[in-house]
Amino acid sequence: MRSFFGEENRALFVELVRAAFKHTDHNSVAGALWSLLAPFAMLSALYLVFRERFGEELKAYPLYLLLGIAVVSYFATATRLLITILFANRPLLLNTSVPRETVILSQVAFHGYKFLVEMVLCTLLALHYGTLTWQGLLATLPLLLAFFALVTGIGMIGAVLFSFARDTEHIWTLVTHLLMFVTPVFYGLESLSAPARFIIYWLNPLTPFLEALRGAMIGPAAGAGVYLHALLIGTVVLVAGYAAFLSTESSAMERT
């Protein structure tokens, strides 16, 4: 098996991402814009429906919504794809010596591109609203890294679970559909009752990220506890996911 950090593997990573771009409509500017249509359609619908209910009390509500939609959509799309990645790429992984992590990371990166484009649009919106500061922008970078770590870690755990039980995919699809409602995408945590707020903050790993990201881009800045909570979740989930993946990848691959 080739070295994960070697030149060949880095080149492989780049080629896999490049091929994924060329394979989809991202290979053209119009295609990339087309893929952004879904989040903006969602943004428009949520804004029209909830503007009067939540828009008054939440600052820069369109930006608030777009951040929530971008985070939840990327998380849902990427993790759903990663859960079946060993199965979908079985011929490749059983007939070549490509590191399995590279295939996983290439998919995280490919879908992460669209998420990053949405983050750039959020940054432009934040500039428009005058809510972005240098400190906020700098604080965003570690949060995004931790978020990618969270997605990768959960994807790896999901890929291992899928090899044990095939309905993991269906269960996870159901969970990700619920995420749009159990994550403060269009409402604020403050609008919830104390027990609901506790559950949604502590049991939904996306909530600390979203709170910290919104604090950095819209303000007021989230407390250090929220920020550290988000970074810690990303790191711990990645380490746990990678450990689970490493210890079971061979048998998972054979079972898949």
Added chain:
Amino acid sequence: MSDAVRLVNVAKRFMIPHTQRTTLRVLRALLRRETLRHELWALEDVSFALAPGDRLALVGRNGSGKTTLLRLLAGILAPTSGTIVLAEAPRALFSTTIGFMQELSVADNVYLFGAIHGLTRRRLEPRHADIIARAGIAHLQHAALKDLSMGQVQRLALSIFAETSERFLIFDEVLGNVDRGFARTADGYFRALAQSGRTLVMTSHDPAFLAAYCDRAIWIDAGRVRLDGAFDDVMRAYEQSFEDDPPVQPAPANGAAPEVVEPPLPQMEPAVPAPPAPTTAPAGSGDTSR
């Protein structure tokens, strides 16, 4: 000289599920301490060594464990027990169709397939035109791969893979659908490999193909090494093993009366004169042997 490859008592076990696994079935099995899988030993007690420059043919029937053994050598699978020591990591070509993307152009697929087989874009870029030309599809370099025939894809795959410079190469049944023209090109490539002093391990169901490049063979039978030795000796024994195989008969055509297979008539043999009947049979003389 130290070995290029050494396998000692290598075994590989797969756990085959009995049933489609769902979360509830897995949880129930855990609670009841049942197992949803059974063991399948694909390889058992496989030991052999290759010196640098050895050219080994792995032969065996379908499902005998050849590809599993190659995957172990390539590091794709890990052995369940035993030791595999490699002086150098091999480069393996298991399939000439896996590693391409059908929607991409031939030109893009050269880099993708190359990267999957350890060849960087930097290394392939100066050779790009030659690789496509060698595959005989220069006029198709901007076509999508899906528009190529299977044989053309195989030619492209082998043409890209020929750029590898590793000293240990593995080929698993890679020349299936190529035409005679490319078979001749491929023959030149494999002959050059065979003379280059590289270590080769190949499988094929075509004995003539293996005979052209290999000087040693291992016959794998039901996951075990049945015979290891000079190519001709092993192949002779392997070919003989097919002689007892029953032929597969086609089913009767629709509407045709089912063929009645009558048992063969007993051979007519000259009657043996009956021995004179004993007048009194001794008690307990039940011996019927003649």
